[in-house]
Amino acid sequence: MLSIRNLHAEVEGVEILKGIDLEIKAGEVHAIMGPNGSGKSTLAKVLAGHPSYEVTEGEIIYNGEDLLEMEPDERARRGVFMAFQYPVEIPGVSNSMLMREAYNEVRKEHGLDPLDPLEFEDYVADKLKLLDMDVRFMDRNVNAGFSGGEKKRNEILQMAVLNPRLALLDETDSGLDIDALRIVSEGINKLASGENAVMLVTHYQRILNYITPDFVHVLVRGRIHRSGGKELALELEEHGYDWITADTEVNGEAGS
Amino acid sequence: MKQRQRETPFLDRLLLSAGPAEPLHQKVEVLRQEARTFLTGRQLPTARDEEWKYCGLKSLEREDFVPAGQIAEKDMPLDLKSYIYPEAEHHHLTFINGVFSDRWSQTDRLPEGVIVANLADVLKQGHPEAVRYIGQYAQWEDDPFVSLNTAVFSGGAFIYVPDGVHIEEPVQLLFVNCGVKEGYFMAPRCLVIGGSSSSMTVVEDHIGLGDNTYLNCPVSEITLAENAHMTHVKLQRDSKKAFHISRLAANISRDSNYKSYSVQLGSLLSRSDVKAVLTDENTHATLDGLVMVNGNQLSDTHSVMDHTMPNCTSHQLHKCIIDGEGTSVFNGKIFVRQDAQKTDAFQENRNLQLSNTGTAYTKPQLEIFADDVSCSHGATIGQLNAEEMFYLKTRGLGAARTRELLTYGFAIDVIDSIPVRSIRERLSKEVKEFTSKSRSIKQYA
Numbered sequence: 001m002l003s004i005r006n007l008h009a010e011v012e013g014v015e016i017l018k019g020i021d022l023e024i025k026a027g028e029v030h031a032i033m034g035p036n037g038s039g040k041s042t043l044a045k046v047l048a049g050h051p052s053y054e055v056t057e058g059e060i061i062y063n064g065e066d067l068l069e070m071e072p073d074e075r076a077r078r079g080v081f082m083a084f085q086y087p088v089e090i091p092g093v094s095n096s097m098l099m100r101e102a103y104n105e106v107r108k109e110h111g112l113d114p115l116d117p118l119e120f121e122d123y124v125a126d127k128l129k130l131l132d133m134d135v136r137f138m139d140r141n142v143n144a145g146f147s148g149g150e151k152k153r154n155e156i157l158q159m160a161v162l163n164p165r166l167a168l169l170d171e172t173d174s175g176l177d178i179d180a181l182r183i184v185s186e187g188i189n190k191l192a193s194g195e196n197a198v199m200l201v202t203h204y205q206r207i208l209n210y211i212t213p214d215f216v217h218v219l220v221r222g223r224i225h226r227s228g229g230k231e232l233a234l235e236l237e238e239h240g241y242d243w244i245t246a247d248t249e250v251n252g253e254a255g256s
Numbered sequence: 257m258k259q260r261q262r263e264t265p266f267l268d269r270l271l272l273s274a275g276p277a278e279p280l281h282q283k284v285e286v287l288r289q290e291a292r293t294f295l296t297g298r299q300l301p302t303a304r305d306e307e308w309k310y311c312g313l314k315s316l317e318r319e320d321f322v323p324a325g326q327i328a329e330k331d332m333p334l335d336l337k338s339y340i341y342p343e344a345e346h347h348h349l350t351f352i353n354g355v356f357s358d359r360w361s362q363t364d365r366l367p368e369g370v371i372v373a374n375l376a377d378v379l380k381q382g383h384p385e386a387v388r389y390i391g392q393y394a395q396w397e398d399d400p401f402v403s404l405n406t407a408v409f410s411g412g413a414f415i416y417v418p419d420g421v422h423i424e425e426p427v428q429l430l431f432v433n434c435g436v437k438e439g440y441f442m443a444p445r446c447l448v449i450g451g452s453s454s455s456m457t458v459v460e461d462h463i464g465l466g467d468n469t470y471l472n473c474p475v476s477e478i479t480l481a482e483n484a485h486m487t488h489v490k491l492q493r494d495s496k497k498a499f500h501i502s503r504l505a506a507n508i509s510r511d512s513n514y515k516s517y518s519v520q521l522g523s524l525l526s527r528s529d530v531k532a533v534l535t536d537e538n539t540h541a542t543l544d545g546l547v548m549v550n551g552n553q554l555s556d557t558h559s560v561m562d563h564t565m566p567n568c569t570s571h572q573l574h575k576c577i578i579d580g581e582g583t584s585v586f587n588g589k590i591f592v593r594q595d596a597q598k599t600d601a602f603q604e605n606r607n608l609q610l611s612n613t614g615t616a617y618t619k620p621q622l623e624i625f626a627d628d629v630s631c632s633h634g635a636t637i638g639q640l641n642a643e644e645m646f647y648l649k650t651r652g653l654g655a656a657r658t659r660e661l662l663t664y665g666f667a668i669d670v671i672d673s674i675p676v677r678s679i680r681e682r683l684s685k686e687v688k689e690f691t692s693k694s695r696s697i698k699q700y701a
């Protein structure tokens with residue numbers, strides 16, 4: 001579904017991603033871990049098409065097409081979804097309005113008729129239930145005045161509404177209380193099945209107890225220093241990142 | 257003949273063409289005489305005047321206008337019903353091309369003692385309150401436009417709400433302008449008197465149906481007695497070739513609350529000077545505004561919030577959306593006089609520039625003479641927020657739609673605080689129309 005090859009990206013002239021290679025196939029869950037500032041959000045934003053990040057080298061192929069050629073909204077309509085680490089508040093635009101328009105864009109992409117507000121209300125009711133959210137959230141402006149955890153839950157609600165093929169979840173677990181983490185994780189699990197793939201950025205093993213990753217990648221200073229199975233996350237939890245960087249400094253970084 | 261006219265200053269030409277106004281009351285005659293004397297030989301302000309720095313009147317000066325009362329189509333057989341807000345069905349006054357229209361006005365179902373009438377009639381009858389307050393508050397130093405209005409006004413609205421009376425439904429003042437060829441000027445005068453512990457909502461609507469040139473020069477005076485509450489919405493959507501120069505003075509007494517929401521959408525040039533004087537303790541004033549300009553429109557708001565006594569609060573959120581080659585000007589003065597301890601004053605002017613050819617000028621001016629006050633003010637000029645745009649795009653919304661939604665979102669908080677539903681709906685429509693017509697919104701990637 002997604003092939004990232006030798007991806008280099010910079011922001012304001014500073015190179016952040018320094019050669020990322022990553023293959024994500026349908027049905028897989030990939031966890032991206034790594035220290036603060038290592039480039040995890042940058043990777044997600046580059047995939048979503050954030051205009052501040054310039055790709056200087058490498059390619060991203062999504063379902064056989066050059067993702068970098070597409071505008072962010074086109075990527076979204078083709079099934080790429082990003083749940084933000086810090087979701088912004090959108091004044092004056094209600095949650096229901098945004099989600100209905102967003103969903104109708106996806107429907108249009110699939111040649112389906114748009115849903116009117118009432119039909120959409122029905123459609124969204126199940127999704128709200130899935131995430132144990134009050135319907136009143138729909139009338140509020142997008143993320144406006146939402147608590148940190150509510151914002152994260154609202155991101156996954158949007159994911160549930162849009163049913164993306166490739167979900168990029170940037171620290172969705174941070175800020176969620178214990179119950180919310182379980183509910184949101186269950187929601188993600190339901191959506192991640194079958195054709196869909198998930199790239200999940202996280203600092204904690206906790207969420208991986210609910211969402212079992214097929215692969216865990218460790219991103220350090222713009223490179224994937226190590227990839228492994230779910231047990232890698234447990235090792236990281238125990239030993240931190242130092243041993244990984246120390247390891248590669250000897251074997252890899254020294255000459256470059 | 258034409259040549260000689262041109263040499264005569266603009267204001268003199270207007271006075272000349274207006275001729276002597278119909279006598280209304282002795283006091284008014286005195287005010288008019290003063291105004292005429294003041295205006296005679298006086299030039300329009302120029303960019304050299306600090307208060308008119310960004311608001312050139314050259315294009316106005318070139319025009320020749322006849323008085324609104326003299327043009328032929330006064331009472332056009334239009335269907336004006338659709339311009340009346342449903343909430344104001346039973347009390348509205350209509351002025352067509354500046355002239356009071358009995359036919360399109362209705363003032364039934366008003367509570368006992370309330371007067372909603374043509375000001376000219378009320379003055380002629382010598383209504384003591386009207387006579388007492390006319391000309392008392394609309395005072396701007398060196399300003400020709402109040403004087404112009406005083407010298408020539410032949411009608412306008414008079415609203416009087418006695419002590420303790422509440423009008424639930426809004427009173428609408430509709431100033432509708434038909435697309436006549438001849439350039440004309442109108443100077444409606446409004447006087448609103450709120451008795452103690454009274455409440456009312458007044459909606460002032462200025463509409464241009466055509467794209468003709470005219471000068472609309474309204475002056476409003478408002479006085480609120482103790483514990484009076486008034487919500488005042490003004491919606492200016494005059495013709496895109498019109499000049500709209502207005503003056504509004506509000507005198508607010510102890511415990512009373514005046515909330516003004518002013519929306520400027522129309523006119524080639526609009527200038528509104530607003531003055532709220534908080535004359536006693538525990539008073540609140542709101543002067544919120546929304547301005548939208550495109551093409552080569554210019555809209556200039558000069559406001560004065562005058563805190564004279566302790567324990568008063570004021571709120572001023574003024575938002576401008578600038579598109580095309582448009583210009584917005586905001587000059588917001590807040591005075592906190594020496595006695596006005598514990599004043600809490602808020603002022604914010606936010607300018608959203610959609611095009612890179614538009615211009616915004618903003619000048620908050622705080623003059624504080626008391627020491628125990630809380631005043632916050634801020635002014636920003638900026639484009640749509642890039643992170644918000646990115647967020648919406650990642651939800652599959654196209655670039656144009658994204659800008660449209662965020663522009664709407666920028667305007668909406670001013671609109672949302674207006675307490676009349678159909679006005680909010682009307683304004684939402686106006687904003688959507690503005691954004692849907694915006695070339696900047698459509699074009700940029």
Ligand SMILES: Nc1ncnc2c1ncn2[C@@H]1O[C@H](COP(=O)(O)OP(=O)(O)OP(=O)(O)O)[C@@H](O)[C@H]1O
Nearest residue numbers: 011012016035036037038039040041042043052085
């Ligand atoms: N707009 C920007 N301007 C300058 N530097 C930036 C910008 N955006 C990101 N960076 C830098 O890029 C680096 C990677 O940031 P990124 O947000 O991708 O880290 P992260 O791995 O997601 O970290 P965290 O775990 O703290 O979320 C950081 O050093 C950050 O300061």
Ligand SMILES: [Mg+2]
Nearest residue numbers: 040041042085
């Ligand atoms: Mg991050």
